Amino acid sequence: MSDASPYRGPGSLSNIPRSPFLIWLNLALTLIVAAIGFGLGFAQGLRAQIVILYTVISTAVLFWLLNYVAVIFESRQFGEPREAAPGVLPVTAVRSVWAGNRILIVAMAALLIAYLVILASVPEFRTVSNLLAFLLVEAILVFAFKVSRAFAHRRSAFIGLIVLVALIVISSFTIEGFLSAANIRAVLLFASFLGIACVGQTLVALLGGLDLSIPFVIGASNIGLLYLIGLGVPPWLALLMVLVIGGAIGFLNGVLSYRLQGQALIVTLGTGFATAGLVQILTSIGSAFSGNVFGTVPGWLQNLAAMNGRTFGLAIPPTIILWIVIAIVVIVGLRYSAYGRYIYALGGNRRSARLTGVSEFKYWTLAYTISGVFAAVTGSLLLGWSGGGFIGVGDQYLFTTLAAVVIGGTSLMGGHGGYGYTVIGVLVLQVLSAFLIGIGLKYEWQQFIFGLLILPMVALYGRAAHIRSQV
């Protein structure tokens, strides 16, 4: 960035206003805020190192923010930063700034108001770390809005990542021990369960379908596996049988919904319902405790998924490694294999793909079969995690798999997206969930917030064209 260029684009990150007055003004403002934070920190009785560290970080961030704002104003030849009486500015210029950054300004103002309101009403909220978190979130907002224009193609993934970073920042400041190894391991473990369950949902969504049988297959494989083990079948054989049956259910889903693609949602819901019922009937026959299955989970399965599981001596549950491997295979496979390319071709334009000789039936059923297999894998892993069979173990996956796919940015109409996006969506959901648990919200509030979160996320990139432009 040379100072020779008269205009600095909004995307540039190293911003120093040309006018010395602005620099000094910004520095003064920054120092005042930092001093307030410094005083607050000591008043709170934190350790000196922490206060100093926070003060330094907040000073740097605030200085960068103010300079950024100043440069935007300066480059449009206002001569004064926003802090200095905007009333004297020419009306047209204000209007153009407003038009260019409408959403950003509204979002920042809303955040500021929210912060001030909470600050005024909750005395415990007046801490250095909260101030810092607030400033960081404002910085992330500016960054997201200014840089996302460079990512027109992968906008959803970019927004997802920004949200993820913002969530991690906020959580680590507000929740004690959020970045501890144990918590990260827990978040990743639950993310891997959800992520493995989402493999099939992503593939099916890429084809323009939906699979709502996943939670039922998870629950059914969960109790089915334990039942088979309880019958005396060798655990590895039982696992294999469960996976094959899961695949068979998926195949059935695919065959049944092939002619009813608009209603794949309802078909899979029906098969899932029937599957869960049938498996419960079968496992209840001859048992005095209907609906409950008892048995011993083999040690290797427990080690595979339990929180204290070890991979080759490392203190990481093998499920996380498994998820990473699966994610790499699926992402690479979708990108480079013929199978993956054909899925995108079919999702993008059914008719042209068929005319180039891609068998629609084959890929449709295959995607559903894979979905069934991975749902069964998740169910089996959850058995290892919990150590006891329970049909309702998959219930929360009914909508979280969908939500993860949608938040990641895979279009439910098919043809756009991929498993990489879903991974981001899964992480966002899990970190958000951990954050909500951390601040003491109950499960029902979490569900409420998840529900409200999906809409704006989809609205950011998943909007359909107006009917006027479709005619």
Place this chain on the structure above:
Amino acid sequence: MSGPRGAQNTYLLVPILLMAVLLSTAVIRGPSLVSLSGFGSAIIVAAPLVLATYSLMALAIAGRGTVDLAVGPLLAFINVTIVKLNGLDLVTSPLAVFVLALGIGVIYQVLFALIIIFVRVQPIIVALSGFLALSGINLVILPRPGGVAPEWMAAWGLGNTIFSPVLLIVLVATAGWVLFTFTSFYANLRMMGYDERAAFTSGVRINLVRIGAHVLAGLFVGLGAICYTALIASGDPTQGTTMTLTSVTALVLGGVSLSGGRGSVAGSLLGALNLFLIGYVLATFNFGAVQAFVTQFFYGLILVLSLLLTLLVPVIGRYVFFISPFSAFIVLGCIVAGIMLHVSTAGSFAPAPAGEQASAAASDLLKRYLLLPPSEPAGGGGLLTLTPLQQTLIGLAAAAALFTFTLRMMVAEALSARVGAFLYVFVSALILLLLFVVAEQSHAASSVGHSDVLGAVP
């Protein structure tokens, strides 16, 4: 296509047939259905499901694959709100409760419509979002089932009479939709559901039409929630998912096209009643501890099968176009009503003493089915003079004549677009007769104290 206009209703044949089979099975397996309290409680149990299905139907006809998965949680939301506000003594009067229930339903659905129209997100995502948010907030409002419904509602849920306010609500909702189908707004709605672009280019104000469909759906949900509150007489935040699944199944079973443009109140009503009867029939087979699982299994199975059947509708329409669904309904209805009458009255008449069997049987029949005082058998006249062979022949001839007549009527009906007034009168008369007989039986049972003999009729 195959010419005759009657073929447009062919999709109703399947639910009608299923209805006849299920109703007969239900009556034979659990005869207590045919009594005042049996019918009364059946109506009250089925009413929320029927109204939820209507709500889904209004949205499904509007097209774009709108299946409002949030219908169950929304119903539960209104339910827990009523109960909660009643507990706080804020909303207790009937008018206030109705305004509250309908208002919440309409506001939610209008919001739904506005999001679809202006944010332009797929309806299924909005529905999903609403499902999660509402099921969450329901548990916040009422963490576990409990609370008390408004006092004036207490008598509604007893189910000891057929003509309860709940039946009135269902009838008003049904009649309202039937009247609505005569408006041009409905024509626009169907057109939009069938082909939104065509509707737009031909000048239909599709945004307005869509909002209208959602308002209707909201009204139905509100009424459904009131019926549900009357049924359980308390608040229950947990039943939303089940209600969604069953009402979607009922919708599909009733032949409403999920891709929009096709659907009728008759189909939805039949679908919902079928689903209720499936539950009833399954409950009469005593599966013991696995009962819930069996029910779940069958619901899923029936959902899938009825979806697959919708694939067959065009085929059925091509080959069976000469049968009018409404006539089939009447014929099957007669048969089922006969079975019901037989079952409900069989127990109340002890076997006639031997000796005067024939005349006793005849008078029995007359008394049992037509409620006429048996005419005194006059010495040698009437049936007794005929030989058995002649009796058989006459009987066969009568049956053949009846069969031919009904067949001709069915074919004739199939060719007309709308059902004639005669059929409406006939059906109403049939239903009234049935209800009258059942009421008589119930009263007789309760007043004379025949309950030991009856067994069937409580």
